[in-house]
Amino acid sequence: MKILFLLTQSLDGPLGIGRIGPLASELARLGHRVNILGLHPDFGSLTRRSFVQDGVRVEYVAPMHVQKRGNLKTYYSPGKTLWVATNAAWQLTRAALRVDADLIHICKPHMMNGVAGLAARFLRGRKLFLDCDDYEAESGHFGASWQKMGVEFFEKQLPRLVHCVTTNTYFLRDMLVQWDVPPEKIVYLSNGVERARFERPNSEQLDTLRAEWRLIGKRVIVFVGSLSMPSHPVDLLLTAFQKVHAALPDTVLMLVGGGEQFEILQRMAQELGISSVVRFCGRVAPEKAVLYYHAADVSVDPVLADNIARGREPLKLFESWACGVPFISADVGDRRMLLGSPPAGLLAQPGDAESLARAIHQILSDPEMAETFRQRGLERVGAYYWDQLAGKLETMYQQALEKKLIRTPS
Structure with missing residues (x-):
């Protein structure tokens, strides 16, 4: 399989280190061609924006919506955040349409990678997965009320437009059902550890x-x-x-x-x-x-x-x-x-x-x-261990491509 992950942070962020990076590496070891498109909190200082890590092709395409330098994390103003997020969505979309993939896994229901994933689904016919590992509207940092409204919109609407949703808590599974996501589209995929x-x-x-x-x-x-x-x-x-x-x-x-x-x-x-x-x-x-x-x-x-x-x-x-x-x-x-x-x-x-x-x-x-x-x-x-959990995800991917997992959403 040709698998593409869309990440709104870098591989050294919490989601990259603890969940998506190990999953991608294990899928590559299973013989699949795996790509990650991501954003970086210090994009301007990167000396390498494209590289191969553990058999996975990684490409950073734009700055992240927060900055991290040393031990500190800082946020942009609401206006600058809108510009950075819009640019990130555009760059992720361009790259997602360019990369050859059988399926795309959106990592967090954000606007930037959500727009890119939907473009690839409707313009390239890609199967679309979404990973929900946080209650984004509650855990995010918002400098203005419209930012939270935008996050809430994508968190509730994006799961209804993909073929399958993975989540690592039963609380989020129940919330997804409340947001009218069909239960048969939701799959529990625990966090794990890299052996x-x-x-x-x-x-x-x-x-x-x-x-x-x-x-x-x-x-x-x-x-x-x-x-x-x-x-x-x-x-x-x-x-x-x-x-x-x-x-x-x-x-x-x-x-x-x-x-x-x-x-x-x-x-x-x-x-x-x-x-x-x-x-x-x-x-x-x-x-x-x-x-x-x-x-x-x-x-x-x-x-x-x-x-x-x-x-x-x-x-x-x-x-x-x-x-x-x-x-x-x-x-x-x-x-x-x-x-x-x-x-x-x-x-x-x-x-x-x-x-x-x-x-x-x-x-x-x-x-x-x-x-x-x-x-x-x-x-x-x-x-x-991720080498075991990746096999579960591989099976879900194969079933989705064979149209055995869930019906394609209308």
Whole structure:
């Protein structure tokens, strides 16, 4: 098969690293010809805009609608955003019509890649898939009300115009049905983890990391993800950690990632009096993330009881399992289902710093419990490696091309 992914970010963004990149690579290993057309947050500085990575042809065609430099993410003004998004839609459309593909998978229901995908469907007869991995209208950053209205329009209308929708949460599946998407068009495709990227690093690398971040002799809590609130309420984790550190003075919190609240969270740590024991590690190369997990005693996914959390399946859950690190989140969305029975992790009360602090304290103070969660995670993650999940997607693609999966939408 000839498969084209339309991405509105770069491959080193969360969706590219954790979902689309690994899927594309595994499909290429299965013998398919795979292309990715994407946008880049620092497009003007790129020295290579077209290259082959893990057997996948990648081409960046325009700037992304946000800018990322160093550990910070910044947004354009509403007027500039409209211009950037319109240009991105045009460039993605031109490229999508140029690339020879049997089917196109739109990665997120955005205007830019949505317009490009629909053009390829109606002008080139391509089969069209759509991947929904977030509740976009709730989790996005909007500088004006019309921006949110536009996102809501595409999020609700685009799924009705494609042949199949993949999603990674049952909350989003139910929302799609509410938006009049036929249930037979919706397929659950979980997040997963890249087997090769999360192999255990050697002890020398770990020792170097521990020395660099002053972790030797410490009990380490790690958060790996975007420092962007409210999508990732890291402020909740800082408040909980203050309580943990008061009870367990040998603890350290590592925050691995960048985002628009990077400096705000640094100031918050200072105000809470814990800046000396919070390590702001910043963005790290995807292949280095495994080191930070293996240096930790517990991994935390702080969440609120909101639709942002319900619509998101945390990649850090599967990554923590793959690294043998006990995992803590909250009872929101699919998290209880994913942890299974008996659970492969702890659930705190959402949005409750006291409850989160108790859960962290419990794992750090009970080695037997920590080992139980570690072993369960290592067992459960076997079903979530991308080399297995890609086979499921391959079957869906083949059925769609053979018109066995669902009827073509009118």
